[in-house]
Amino acid sequence: MKKQSLTMTVNGEPVSLLVDSRHRLIDILRDELGLIGTKEGCGEGECGACSVIMDGKLINACLVMALQCAQKNILTIEGVGSVAKLHPLQDSFMKNGAVQCGYCTPGMILAAKALLDVNPKPTKEEIKVAISGNLCRCTGYTNIVKAIEDVVKAGDQDDEQ
Amino acid sequence: MKQFNYFRPQHIGEAINLLEQLPEVRILAGGTDIVIHLREGKATPQNVVDISGLAELTEIDICENEVSLGSMVTFTQVMEHPLIKEEFACLSDACAAAGSPQIRNQGTIGGNIVNASPAADSVPALVALGARIVIKSARGTEEAKVEDILTGVGRHSLAKNQLLISIKIPRVVDRQISSFTKLARRNALTIARMSMAAVLRLGETGIITRAGISLGAVAPNPFPLTGVEEYLMGKGLTPEVIGTSVEKIAQVVQQKLGERASAVYKNEAIRGIANQTFAKLQVKLEGGRIG
Numbered sequence: 001m002k003k004q005s006l007t008m009t010v011n012g013e014p015v016s017l018l019v020d021s022r023h024r025l026i027d028i029l030r031d032e033l034g035l036i037g038t039k040e041g042c043g044e045g046e047c048g049a050c051s052v053i054m055d056g057k058l059i060n061a062c063l064v065m066a067l068q069c070a071q072k073n074i075l076t077i078e079g080v081g082s083v084a085k086l087h088p089l090q091d092s093f094m095k096n097g098a099v100q101c102g103y104c105t106p107g108m109i110l111a112a113k114a115l116l117d118v119n120p121k122p123t124k125e126e127i128k129v130a131i132s133g134n135l136c137r138c139t140g141y142t143n144i145v146k147a148i149e150d151v152v153k154a155g156d157q158d159d160e161q
Numbered sequence: 162m163k164q165f166n167y168f169r170p171q172h173i174g175e176a177i178n179l180l181e182q183l184p185e186v187r188i189l190a191g192g193t194d195i196v197i198h199l200r201e202g203k204a205t206p207q208n209v210v211d212i213s214g215l216a217e218l219t220e221i222d223i224c225e226n227e228v229s230l231g232s233m234v235t236f237t238q239v240m241e242h243p244l245i246k247e248e249f250a251c252l253s254d255a256c257a258a259a260g261s262p263q264i265r266n267q268g269t270i271g272g273n274i275v276n277a278s279p280a281a282d283s284v285p286a287l288v289a290l291g292a293r294i295v296i297k298s299a300r301g302t303e304e305a306k307v308e309d310i311l312t313g314v315g316r317h318s319l320a321k322n323q324l325l326i327s328i329k330i331p332r333v334v335d336r337q338i339s340s341f342t343k344l345a346r347r348n349a350l351t352i353a354r355m356s357m358a359a360v361l362r363l364g365e366t367g368i369i370t371r372a373g374i375s376l377g378a379v380a381p382n383p384f385p386l387t388g389v390e391e392y393l394m395g396k397g398l399t400p401e402v403i404g405t406s407v408e409k410i411a412q413v414v415q416q417k418l419g420e421r422a423s424a425v426y427k428n429e430a431i432r433g434i435a436n437q438t439f440a441k442l443q444v445k446l447e448g449g450r451i452g
């Protein structure tokens with residue numbers, strides 16, 4: 001079958017590639033672009049491990065066909081912070097022990113980022129709703145919520161300074 | 162996954178032409194169900210028409226007499242819209258109860274209807290609100306009540322060349338209050354075990370002038386409880402009227418479920434759901450609120 005061309009922006013870089021119509025966004029992120037920070041868990045939108053931010057909205061990359069992403073702006077975990085300078089959420093997840101096996105972490109960080117981008121001072125309840133589509137089977141969520149709360153608090157301190 | 166041809170029309174006319182011409186065609190919108198079905202081999206179309214590029218279908222239009230939701234409007238768009246929150250609380254609450262943040266960002270209101278799940282989160286609210294759908298094909302535009310196109314679990318009566326364009330919800334000048342309750346195993350990422358939407362339009366003296374009561378996950382599709390709606394007409398929302406309505410609703414559930422394994426649980430649970438739904442209406446009524 002003839003492949004179709006797809007142009008989109010991934011982590012700020014324009015990307016053009018030929019795509020099999022059967023491939024989902026998660027397939028091309030991992031297999032074509034080598035962005036393996038995005039994990040596939042359940043493959044049916046229940047676990048959130050494959051969460052990415054598309055045009056400012058958190059989505060499951062396993063539920064969107066690659067060709068649907070034409071002209072879209074995608075942010076994966078590789079586009080959040082860098083090894084030299086971690087994003088405050090990444091730093092806080094480490095400090096709070098919010099990472100155990102790590103499989104849910106990229107999705108969790110992006111879910112938290114999608115929230116803080118539109119609501120920099122969420123309540124604890126709003127944080128819980130924001131990560132309600134992301135399953136973690138290790139931590140019990142307490143430290144994840146705390147890690148996000150710490151970033152919110154640090155933001156408050158920045159405001160006061 | 163089986164090979165298929167992929168089409169991404171840029172306007173409605175092009176989409177309708179494709180649906181008219183292509184054999185074995187499926188529409189791809191938000192993808193939250195069909196992408197899974199394609200992958201599992203439950204859907205094996207030769208052709209897929211992706212309507213997610215149709216910007217015209219992603220808009221919420223507020224007119225004087227109605228609100229029009231494009232069929233590609235997401236759950237998130239509905240639940241975050243201030244006027245929908247204010248005037249159609251049952252719909253806003255139902256959309257907020259769907260899936261997860263990700264699913265609400267991807268799943269569409271049109272998809273929720275034509276996917277025709279018994280437990281479709283937005284459909285009981287749409288039915289209770291008297292919503293109508295607008296369908297287009299090469300032969301023209303038609304309208305139908307939401308419940309009239311649903312014909313069973315996963316089934317609807319739209320032809321393959323018909324495209325669901327929008328959902329129209331009547332706005333009312335007089336007082337209307339509504340509420341929604343979803344019973345499920347947990348809050349997020351869960352399919353409704355049962356759900357109920359109630360919409361009451363009230364005259365100046367607090368007398369009910371229109372009632373919309375509908376249930377989800379009780380029958381193959383959400384449906385209006387016309388007997389209960391008729392009973393409520395011309396009455397006030399008193400504890401006695403609520404009590405009788407709850408019993409009537411429980412009777413309908415019992416009839417619909419028959420000897421199904423879930424009946425023992427659902428026959429009892431519906432009383433709690435119905436009481437909660439009416440209690441929320443009473444709070445609004447006493448607070449002098451609308452929506």
